[in-house]
Amino acid sequence: xxxxxxxxxxxxHGPLQTAGFFDRFRPEVEEGSVRIAFFPxxxxxxxxxxxxxxxADFGVQNIHWERAGxxxxxxxxxxxxxxxxxxxxxxxxxxxxxxxxxxxDVGCKVRAAARAGLVPVVCVGELLEERKAGKLDAVLRxxxxxxxxxxxxxxxxxxxYEPVWAIGTGETATPEDASAAHAIVxxxxxxxxxxxxxxxxxxxxxNARALMSAPDVDGVLVGGASLDPEVFARIVEAGGxxxxxx
Ligand code: PEP
Numbered sequence: 001x002x003x004x005x006x007x008x009x010x011x012x013h014g015p016l017q018t019a020g021f022f023d024r025f026r027p028e029v030e031e032g033s034v035r036i037a038f039f040p041x042x043x044x045x046x047x048x049x050x051x052x053x054x055x056a057d058f059g060v061q062n063i064h065w066e067r068a069g070x071x072x073x074x075x076x077x078x079x080x081x082x083x084x085x086x087x088x089x090x091x092x093x094x095x096x097x098x099x100x101x102x103x104x105d106v107g108c109k110v111r112a113a114a115r116a117g118l119v120p121v122v123c124v125g126e127l128l129e130e131r132k133a134g135k136l137d138a139v140l141r142x143x144x145x146x147x148x149x150x151x152x153x154x155x156x157x158x159x160x161y162e163p164v165w166a167i168g169t170g171e172t173a174t175p176e177d178a179s180a181a182h183a184i185v186x187x188x189x190x191x192x193x194x195x196x197x198x199x200x201x202x203x204x205x206x207n208a209r210a211l212m213s214a215p216d217v218d219g220v221l222v223g224g225a226s227l228d229p230e231v232f233a234r235i236v237e238a239g240g241x242x243x244x245x246x
Contacts, residue, residue, distance in 0.1 A: 003212050003239035004158065004196050004219030006037035006121065007226025008061065008089060013040060015047035021229050022051040028233035031055045033240035035219070037121075038226075039089050042075060049084050059087025059121070062095055065108035067115075077109075077116035088118045091143070093125055093164045103146035114153035121158045121221070122147055123200070124185065128165035137184050144188035151192050158196040159185055160221040166201025168223060173201055175214035182216035205234035212242055 013021055018040060029036070036056040040048045048058050060083075064074035080088060090113065091106035106122065113120040124143040126136050144159075151157050161181045163173055173181070178199045186193035199211050200221035211217055219239060226232045 001196075001218060002033065002035050003242055004035045004037065004198055005208075005232075005236045005239045006039065006160075006198065006219065006221045007232055008039045008092070008200075008221060008223050009041060009044070009227060010061070010094070010223060011041060012227050013044055015044050018044040018047040019051040021227075022048070022053065025229035025233055026052075026054055028230055029054055029236050030240060033243035034236050036236055037087055039087070042080075042083070045080075045083055045085060057086050057119075058084065059089060059118070060085045061089045061092065063088050063090070063109055063112055063118075065105070065112040067112075077112040077118050081116045081118055086119060088113050088120050089123065089160075090120045091123045091147070093123060093162055093167050097127075097164065103143060106143070107147045107150055110147040110150040110157075111153070113157075114150055117155065119156045119158070120151075120154060121160055121198070122151075123160045123162050123221070125162040125164050125167075125201075128163075131163065131165070136181065140181065140184045141188045144185060148189055148192055151189075151195075156195075158198060158218075159189070160198040160200050161185055162200035162221060168202070170202050172203070172207050172211070173199065175210050175217070178211055179214040179216050182214075186216065203235065205231060205238065208235045208238040209241065212239055 060080040063077045090109045095101040126139040196218035198219045203220045
């Protein structure tokens, strides 16, 4: 299966920096053997789509579940679609833990993505104390249960396993840990589990290949290391080297 390599820029790279990013990224990547995706800030979506000139999908980092209304600072799934997004991150750990997004919110957002025809990349993952307390299985199953019903209405979707303790910390799950967590996610999804399941959490060019080679790991969601075009290109290259590998 072709690996997915997705970059979550978080609140980095405005429209001008975005153009500069792609000027340096384009010559570094060989297209075709990896499914590349970018999640720029909303204000850089247009610049990303016009400046990229590489084969990639583009998405937004968050949506509201309503179509429109008095929700200052929010955008709807329909607006994201109209602006050219095909993907949306839902339930990223920073949305859950910095902005207080709940499992119920995540379910509503997946439903909104389905309604608008966006492909949700739904993020799940445990806190360090939950892992240490032996609650990995229960936490992942609870998180998946909150949105699985809405996935059935999506024409396409992905799930990203991102242990909270590994995001932006330099700590990475071992390939074995990632595989084990992905197997739980797939089991919790049941019949809906035949989708790409990505790993995220301090992925870099040195660990990307081993993580993407692990059973059940279909690609990576990359934060910090996606901001530098040459570094991100090396991660794309790692995924490309696995294309066709059994
Ligand atoms: C992320 O933002 O989804 C992420 C995994 O960040 P980082 O790669 O910086 O840990």
